Amino acid sequence: MFLIETEKDLLQSFRPRDREKVEVPKGLKFPLLVRDYFAWVEPAGTRVFLVCPSPDKKRPMGLAFRRESQGSSMPSQMCDWCHTYGSSNEIGLLSTDVNSKRRVGVNLCLDLRCKEKLESAADLSGRYSRDLLPPLMERMSRFATEALRIHSVPEP
Numbered sequence: 001m002f003l004i005e006t007e008k009d010l011l012q013s014f015r016p017r018d019r020e021k022v023e024v025p026k027g028l029k030f031p032l033l034v035r036d037y038f039a040w041v042e043p044a045g046t047r048v049f050l051v052c053p054s055p056d057k058k059r060p061m062g063l064a065f066r067r068e069s070q071g072s073s074m075p076s077q078m079c080d081w082c083h084t085y086g087s088s089n090e091i092g093l094l095s096t097d098v099n100s101k102r103r104v105g106v107n108l109c110l111d112l113r114c115k116e117k118l119e120s121a122a123d124l125s126g127r128y129s130r131d132l133l134p135p136l137m138e139r140m141s142r143f144a145t146e147a148l149r150i151h152s153v154p155e156p
Contacts (some may be wrong), residue, residue: 046066050062065096
């Protein structure tokens, strides 16, 4: 759980290369208490933003993803983070810059509503949804650590 006091703090959670791309949702109220993670899709639908705990869990970390074009004939796919299945309209390739010469991508829920999907599945199965969230958060952290080489977000 973390608290984002201001819009400036939200923007500071993103890597410098991503900050200019971030479009803060209209009507977002601060301070913002985030239990697990916070995600939103920009109005144009091209970018998806994620703020989650950094791998060292000391600060929030922001990631800016770009939705990659896929043919509508793609078969059902599985989200690499929450392991739910969906059509190509629900799950697809989200990519982000590692540096100016390299991008990495991962198959994810296109709206990053993984937590809601896990909670819904838990409700249907009678499982306790909080048991399903730690693995999801670990997969997010692993992506930041392994694919993006993020160990912590430096102080501004």
